[in-house]
Amino acid sequence: MKPSSRLERIPPYLFAELERKIAAKKAEGIDVISLGIGDPDTPTPGLVVDALSAAATDPGTHQYPSNRGRPEFRRAVADFYARRFGVELDPDTEIIPALGAKECIFNLNLAFLDAGDAALAADPGYPVYTGGPVLAGADSVALPLLPERGFAPDLDAVPAADRERARLLFLNYPNNPTGAVVPDGLFEQTVAFARAHDILAVHDASYTETTFDGYVAPSFLATPGAKEVGVEVFSLSKGYNMTGWRTAAIVGRAEAIDSYWRLKTNIDSGMFEAVQVAAVAALERGGDAAATMSEVYRGRRDLVCDALRDIGVEVNPPKATIYVWAPVPAGHSSASYCELVLEESAVVLSPGSAYGASGEGFFRISLTVPDERLGEAVERLRSSLGG
Numbered sequence: 569m570k571p572s573s574r575l576e577r578i579p580p581y582l583f584a585e586l587e588r589k590i591a592a593k594k595a596e597g598i599d600v601i602s603l604g605i606g607d608p609d610t611p612t613p614g615l616v617v618d619a620l621s622a623a624a625t626d627p628g629t630h631q632y633p634s635n636r637g638r639p640e641f642r643r644a645v646a647d648f649y650a651r652r653f654g655v656e657l658d659p660d661t662e663i664i665p666a667l668g669a670k671e672c673i674f675n676l677n678l679a680f681l682d683a684g685d686a687a688l689a690a691d692p693g694y695p696v697y698t699g700g701p702v703l704a705g706a707d708s709v710a711l712p713l714l715p716e717r718g719f720a721p722d723l724d725a726v727p728a729a730d731r732e733r734a735r736l737l738f739l740n741y742p743n744n745p746t747g748a749v750v751p752d753g754l755f756e757q758t759v760a761f762a763r764a765h766d767i768l769a770v771h772d773a774s775y776t777e778t779t780f781d782g783y784v785a786p787s788f789l790a791t792p793g794a795k796e797v798g799v800e801v802f803s804l805s806k807g808y809n810m811t812g813w814r815t816a817a818i819v820g821r822a823e824a825i826d827s828y829w830r831l832k833t834n835i836d837s838g839m840f841e842a843v844q845v846a847a848v849a850a851l852e853r854g855g856d857a858a859a860t861m862s863e864v865y866r867g868r869r870d871l872v873c874d875a876l877r878d879i880g881v882e883v884n885p886p887k888a889t890i891y892v893w894a895p896v897p898a899g900h901s902s903a904s905y906c907e908l909v910l911e912e913s914a915v916v917l918s919p920g921s922a923y924g925a926s927g928e929g930f931f932r933i934s935l936t937v938p939d940e941r942l943g944e945a946v947e948r949l950r951s952s953l954g955g
């Protein structure tokens with residue numbers, strides 16, 4: 569049996585060696601603390617769970633859903649976008665559910681790329697921006713996000729040949745893994761760039777509801793012209809502690825949403841209707857829970873940033889997301905530093921290079937572990953790496 573050549577082109581999994589070492593440590597009985605994965609550790613808000621429980625008892629939710637989504641789901645997304653971002657959306661043509669941002673981003677590649685086409689993908693970035701195009705039989709072209717540019721890509725630097733073959737552009741602010749918020753003017757430049765080169769701009773809004781210090785994250789679609797050239801994928805996973813629920817919406821340019829819908833009718837049968845009802849509850853009444861979670865992450869961010877400074881790592885405290893992105897000390901690669909930390913303190917960090925070539929020289933800490941474990945991890949870093 570031979571896997572497809574598409575599958576074989578997927579880049580090697582950079583966590584593999586680290587995972588082998590973690591497993592070996594655990595087998596020796598060592599208490600390993602993982603700050604690797606970004607998966608909220610606290611439960612989904614009760615009002616969302618209650619809405620699901622009630623909706624699940626209604627036989628009206630038990631049959632195949634439609635890929636268009638329930639009218640009240642689309643209405644709730646439209647109301648949320650108007651209230652939260654000042655963006656007007658037509659619930660009939662500009663909104664449909666997605667089974668998580670991951671599914672949506674992957675399937676956009678299938679919907680829009682042919683062999684020879686390319687997707688421009690933030691680097692470092694969420695791995696589906698680069699794996700998705702390859703699985704769709706096309707290519708991905710890295711858009712380096714550099715600290716000196718506030719982690720904005722230099723769209724003018726994209727080579728002409730890549731601009732011409734690009735059909736998709738993936739951006740994400742607040743950003744995983746860098747924690748950066750959108751630099752001034754970038755969304756406007758993106759609209760102009762997408763229009764000039766007939767590219768569908770895809771903004772991944774997975775972290776807009778997790779922000780600190782008074783920062784309020786905008787929607788890409790609030791940028792003049794954005795709805796004509798782009799879509800936004802809004803996920804409930806991180807902001808509402810709903811990673812397991814597979815709940816998101818794609819909103820924006822109607823023709824793009826229609827193509828995605830046509831593709832999806834051939835792939836899956838939509839989102840369980842009771843989950844759609846629960847998502848309505850989250851969007852209408854979950855704001856306080858999201859704000860409470862942001863406050864929890866802010867406290868953890870401060871704990872981690874203080875500890876990193878104490879051990880000599882210079883770090884900019886992020887204004888958003890559930891991550892801290894920091895440079896590895898001189899003389900180390902991302903992988904060698906993460907291995908050293910695992911060896912010395914049994915704490916797992918993510919090597920920046922796992923998110924793309926431009927992530928080399930950095931590591932990522934996820935704040936999604938309970939305060940007590942995070943405190944313990946931080947003490948271990950201080951005592952084994954400090955001084």
Ligand SMILES: Cc1ncc(COP(=O)(O)O)c(C=O)c1O
Nearest residue numbers: 668669670694740744774803805
């Ligand atoms: C930038 C980004 N996009 C998308 C996702 C996946 O989101 P979802 O759970 O909605 O599939 C993640 C998860 O880590 C992410 O970091």
